Amino acid sequence: MIVEQIMKRNVIKILDSSTINEAHELMNANRVRHLPVVNETDDLVGIISDRDIRDARSSVFDTEEHLDYFANPVSKIMITDVITAHPLDFVEDVSSMFYEHNIGCLPIEEDDKLVGIITETDILHTLVQLMGAHQPSSQIEVLVENIAGMLAEIATIIKKRNINITSVLVYPSQDLEKKVLVFRLQTMDPRGVISDIEREGYKVLWPNLPGMSL
Amino acid sequence: MAKLTGDVIMKNAAFIYSEEQQTYKFSNDHPFNQKRLDLTYDLLGKCNALKPEDIIPPRLATDEELLLIHDKEYVNAVKLASKGELRPSMATSYGIGTDDTPMFPNMHEAAALLVGGTLTAVDLVMSGSYLHACNLSGGLHHGFKGRASGFCIYNDSSIAIEYMRKKYNARVLYVDTDAHHGDGVQWAFYDDDDVCTLSIHETGRFLFPGTGNVNERGSGKGYGYSINVPVDAFTEDESWIHAYKTSLREVADFFKPDVILTQNGVDSHYYDPLTHLCSTMEIYREIPKLAHEIAHEYCGGKWIAVGGGGYDIWRVVPRAWSMLWLEMTDNQIGTGSLPGEWLKRWQKDAPVELPTTWEDPSPLYPEIPRKKEISEKNSLTLEKALSHLRNEKEKLRKRED
Numbered sequence: 377m378i379v380e381q382i383m384k385r386n387v388i389k390i391l392d393s394s395t396i397n398e399a400h401e402l403m404n405a406n407r408v409r410h411l412p413v414v415n416e417t418d419d420l421v422g423i424i425s426d427r428d429i430r431d432a433r434s435s436v437f438d439t440e441e442h443l444d445y446f447a448n449p450v451s452k453i454m455i456t457d458v459i460t461a462h463p464l465d466f467v468e469d470v471s472s473m474f475y476e477h478n479i480g481c482l483p484i485e486e487d488d489k490l491v492g493i494i495t496e497t498d499i500l501h502t503l504v505q506l507m508g509a510h511q512p513s514s515q516i517e518v519l520v521e522n523i524a525g526m527l528a529e530i531a532t533i534i535k536k537r538n539i540n541i542t543s544v545l546v547y548p549s550q551d552l553e554k555k556v557l558v559f560r561l562q563t564m565d566p567r568g569v570i571s572d573i574e575r576e577g578y579k580v581l582w583p584n585l586p587g588m589s590l
Numbered sequence: 591m592a593k594l595t596g597d598v599i600m601k602n603a604a605f606i607y608s609e610e611q612q613t614y615k616f617s618n619d620h621p622f623n624q625k626r627l628d629l630t631y632d633l634l635g636k637c638n639a640l641k642p643e644d645i646i647p648p649r650l651a652t653d654e655e656l657l658l659i660h661d662k663e664y665v666n667a668v669k670l671a672s673k674g675e676l677r678p679s680m681a682t683s684y685g686i687g688t689d690d691t692p693m694f695p696n697m698h699e700a701a702a703l704l705v706g707g708t709l710t711a712v713d714l715v716m717s718g719s720y721l722h723a724c725n726l727s728g729g730l731h732h733g734f735k736g737r738a739s740g741f742c743i744y745n746d747s748s749i750a751i752e753y754m755r756k757k758y759n760a761r762v763l764y765v766d767t768d769a770h771h772g773d774g775v776q777w778a779f780y781d782d783d784d785v786c787t788l789s790i791h792e793t794g795r796f797l798f799p800g801t802g803n804v805n806e807r808g809s810g811k812g813y814g815y816s817i818n819v820p821v822d823a824f825t826e827d828e829s830w831i832h833a834y835k836t837s838l839r840e841v842a843d844f845f846k847p848d849v850i851l852t853q854n855g856v857d858s859h860y861y862d863p864l865t866h867l868c869s870t871m872e873i874y875r876e877i878p879k880l881a882h883e884i885a886h887e888y889c890g891g892k893w894i895a896v897g898g899g900g901y902d903i904w905r906v907v908p909r910a911w912s913m914l915w916l917e918m919t920d921n922q923i924g925t926g927s928l929p930g931e932w933l934k935r936w937q938k939d940a941p942v943e944l945p946t947t948w949e950d951p952s953p954l955y956p957e958i959p960r961k962k963e964i965s966e967k968n969s970l971t972l973e974k975a976l977s978h979l980r981n982e983k984e985k986l987r988k989r990e991d
Contacts, residue, residue: 462966462967462970463963464822464963464964464966464967465967466795468795469803472805486963486966487966512732512739512740512773512798512799512800512801513798513799513800514796514797514798514800515795515796515797515800516796537689538688538689539688539689540688560800562688562690563688563689563690563798564690564732564739564740564741564770564798564799564864565621565689565690565864567863567864568689582796583796583866
């Protein structure tokens with residue numbers, strides 16, 4: 377699964393010349409905790425989080441003082457060293473970036489333009505997890521009906537080849553009547569088992585690409 | 591071409607070969623088929639590119655040499671399997687008797703001969719008799735300390751590297767251009783700063799063995815000495831060559847090796863049935879060219895080349911491996927038509943039509959959808975792969991200023 381399949385394209389963002397107050401309101405209105413900051417030509421120049429805004433405001437005990445702080449442009453407090461990802465990055469890799477850098481959101485850039493965003497919550501919602509393949513293995517993806525017993529059916533075909541399964545994931549499919557089964561198999565040559573699966577009438581999504589004969 | 595170094599006449603390149611290398615055979619229909627060695631040998635012969643004096647037969651690796659990398663229990667298990675005496679329940683835990691690496695009679699001897707071939711190449715180069723040497727039967731980069739994996743029983747490259755370190759006290763740069771990640775060699779030297787491994791391969795997201803991500807950089811004092819450039823499926827020549835040239839140049843400049851060992855798997859080609867890259871014969875012209883340059887620039891010419899994967903044994907492997915030898919011997923003939931005699935001899939056995947020229951026809955395959963995005967993603971991957979090394983160089987530069 378790649379980032380563009382789960383990223384939000386409709387990004388709530390702010391111009392670098394806008395005030396901190398505007399940023400604060402935009403966050404509250406959209407219930408988001410991060411705002412990518414762009415310039416006039418939509419290039420990503422920074423990011424601002426609810427915590428940055430909290431740091432910029434004065435203490436809760438002197439609410440009436442220093443209101444002018446919030447009139448500063450966001451460019452004054454934004455973080456400019458932004459960690460970003462690409463639409464073709466794998467969701468698994470990107471989730472480990474969240475973990476490694478301890479960040480809450482990741483703007484997605486293509487050709488230096490902001491094209492999307494994913495947050496920790498998106499990652500959790502898609503229930504992505506690393507493959508957990510501790511043994512050398514190849515991955516295959518099989519499209520099956522969303523009914524009971526499919527995993528067992530495919531596993532039986534694999535068993536007949538005497539191939540060890542390293543890990544299994546069940547991905548939802550865009551078609552609600554289908555599911556995608558993802559297997560990591562302990563073999564360097566999965567061709568035999570793939571043709572067995574296809575012979576039984578199942579569709580192998582990977583390895584395969586529309587328009588390519590391999 | 592002989593070169594004079596001191597009092598000794600140094601010969602240019604040695605080709606390690608004997609018919610016994612064919613004994614490494616799992617079964618008739620197994621994709622790892624050493625007939626490709628004969629096809630290559632014959633192609634070079636028919637081109638008059640291989641002289642009898644270039645050919646050196648491989649020796650058998652000793653147990654002591656195998657134990658430089660492998661566990662004693664594992665070597666013993668292979669020996670038992672060799673005689674058909676290993677219990678299946680035991681075999682599984684050693685990774686043998688599987689579909690990938692089935693047992694076959696005398697498998698220990700066959701595998702030890704491939705290792706011995708690489709060690710023969712090493713000794714010829716490190717002793718100063720030859721500038722370069724190649725053992726196309728080697729390159730079994732998936733073999734682990736105590737386990738066979740991915741068609742590989744003993745890991746000849748790991749053994750050769752450890753052998754060079756112990757016997758010749760050499761800093762070794764290992765460059766792996768097989769479409770599969772060179773995991774066995776990487777893990778063997780993961781915490782070592784005297785061995786640098788560079789692997790350029792198809793991303794492990796789908797392809798065996800699944801490892802070789804950019805963030806596998808080594809550990810402990812070896813941190814920064816494992817470099818991985820996983821390229822996307824359907825990567826084509828231009829993007830692949832960019833990744834290769836940029837990474838190898840920068841890694842060599844960073845590491846400054848005493849000797850370079852290249853693993854020349856040739857399974858990134860569009861025709862290869864096990865992988866999903868879309869390279870053509872062009873990359874197999876470029877790979878040895880730069881390796882050759884690097885060897886002369888940093889290592890006084892010391893370059894050992896081994897084979898590796900390559901599962902289109904008719905159309906891809908003989909041409910690609912021949913180009914490696916042609917580069918090693920500064921031979922320019924690898925363009926235009928292939929010798930008619932070679933085609934005549936093998937076409938009747940081949941299940942596919944053999945190519946008639948060194949180059950692939952153009953276009954070789956239909957246009958790849960999303961070519962631009964794939965190239966862009968590969969460039970970013972390359973940047974990430976080299977980021978640590980570039981930072982280190984920058985730190986060094988600042989310190990020197």
